[in-house]
Amino acid sequence: MQKFPPPQMYTVKLSEKEVLNDKFIEFHFELVEPNKIEFIAGQYVSFIVSEKEERRSYSISSSPKLAHGFKITLDITPDGLGVQFFKNLEFGQEVKVLGPLGNFVLQDEPKEDSIVFIATGSGVAPFHSMILDLLQNNSESSTKDTRNITLYWGLRHAEDMIWQDEFQELAQDFPRFQFHPVLSKAQQEWPLCRGHVTDCVGIHDLPENAGFYLCGAKQMIADVQKVLLKRGVQQEAIHYEKFD
Ligand SMILES: Cc1cc2nc3c(=O)[nH]c(=O)nc-3n(C[C@H](O)[C@H](O)[C@H](O)COP(=O)(O)OP(=O)(O)OC[C@H]3O[C@@H](n4cnc5c(N)ncnc54)[C@H](O)[C@@H]3O)c2cc1C
Numbered sequence: 001m002q003k004f005p006p007p008q009m010y011t012v013k014l015s016e017k018e019v020l021n022d023k024f025i026e027f028h029f030e031l032v033e034p035n036k037i038e039f040i041a042g043q044y045v046s047f048i049v050s051e052k053e054e055r056r057s058y059s060i061s062s063s064p065k066l067a068h069g070f071k072i073t074l075d076i077t078p079d080g081l082g083v084q085f086f087k088n089l090e091f092g093q094e095v096k097v098l099g100p101l102g103n104f105v106l107q108d109e110p111k112e113d114s115i116v117f118i119a120t121g122s123g124v125a126p127f128h129s130m131i132l133d134l135l136q137n138n139s140e141s142s143t144k145d146t147r148n149i150t151l152y153w154g155l156r157h158a159e160d161m162i163w164q165d166e167f168q169e170l171a172q173d174f175p176r177f178q179f180h181p182v183l184s185k186a187q188q189e190w191p192l193c194r195g196h197v198t199d200c201v202g203i204h205d206l207p208e209n210a211g212f213y214l215c216g217a218k219q220m221i222a223d224v225q226k227v228l229l230k231r232g233v234q235q236e237a238i239h240y241e242k243f244d
Contacts, residue, residue: 005038006103010045013094020162024122025059025076027086030069032094037065042106042130042241045072045099049085056082059126059215059241060100065137069230073162074120087141090167105143106130107211112237115147115209117195118224120154123216123243127151128163132211135174148207150178154197154220158184180204198223206231214240 030192031037044059062071076083089095104126106115115134117127131149140146155161167179182193182200193200201224212228214221221240228238 001103002040002103004040004043004098004103005034007099010034010037010097010099011094012069013092014089015091017089019089020073021159023075023077024073024162025086025163026071026073027089027154028062028069028071029097035072036067036102036113037100038067039070039100040105041133042104042126043100043102044068044104044126045096045097046101047082047085047095049082054081056085057101058082059129061125061128063129063132063137064135071124073122073128102241104213104215104239106134106213109211109237112209112211113147113157114210115149116201116207116210117149117151118201118212118214119152119241120197120216120220122175123214123220123241124151124153124163126215126241127213131167131170131177135170135177146176148176148178150207152180152182152197152200153191154182154184154216158183158186158190169223183220196228198222202227202231206233210237212238214238215243217244218242224234 011032012029015030015031018026020026037192041064044057046057048056049056061073074086119127120243138170171179180193182197183190184196214224234240
């Protein structure tokens with residue numbers, strides 16, 4: 001059984017805002033009080049985003065190694081309360097955040113030899129944290145995780161993609177990591193997977209002893225689950241986090 005760090009109310013301040021493209025902005029927060037956070041890759045934080053104290057949740061996309069701050073990666077296209085709140089945040093502005101929350105974390109399954117991550121849109125955020133943790137931090141860990149890792153990530157256009165270079169470099173440096181971006185509105189020249197993630201997951205060879213982690217819109221999760229179950233994956237091996 002995983003031991004989850006207890007959630008706390010943090011005061012944090014915005015230290016950096018990185019516009020990654022027209023779809024995604026990354027927000028870096030520095031902890032003010034308490035000044036240290038412990039979380040498990042895949043967990044999220046909850047911000048109060050309005051005067052009526054409405055909340056929105058955001059997965060931590062940075063590595064758990066960052067103990068004095070964290071990053072969240074926002075899809076700005078919904079443009080609702082949450083997105084407006086972050087767009088209006090000023091550098092150095094202090095805000096309250098509750099975390100870490102959630103139990104969408106890697107299961108410790110000694111029988112598994114592979115992990116398959118399947119995301120659409122901002123659903124890749126918790127996987128970014130998990131992948132960094134598995135590939136970069138894990139080499140120092142005493143309980144070294146050697147599972148093969150595959151990431152399927154669905155987006156509409158090539159221009160929507162972030163972290164492409166980073167994922168490709170990781171795939172070069174760590175042969176046990178494979179990255180499959182999937183575009184539903186790809187240009188003619190796009191050489192990789194086309195369509196929806198379900199199309200690729202439906203036809204690619206899937207590892208036998210794998211844990212499947214799904215994150216993004218609930219419709220995608222329902223569709224991918226159907227495909228996986230049809231292909232003989234056991235329900236217990238499927239873990240998911242719905243973003244809407
Ligand atoms: C556990 C958890 C972790 C999350 N992590 C992230 C994250 O790392 N990055 C991130 O960008 N979002 C994340 N989300 C989604 C986030 O909490 C908000 O729901 C989302 O940003 C929209 O909020 P909003 O207030 O801007 O829009 P709202 O005012 O809630 O909605 C505005 C419009 O956008 C639609 N909408 C709502 N949510 C989404 C969505 N996720 N994608 C597309 N359209 C949507 C609504 O149907 C509505 O039409 C997470 C959600 C959960 C539950």
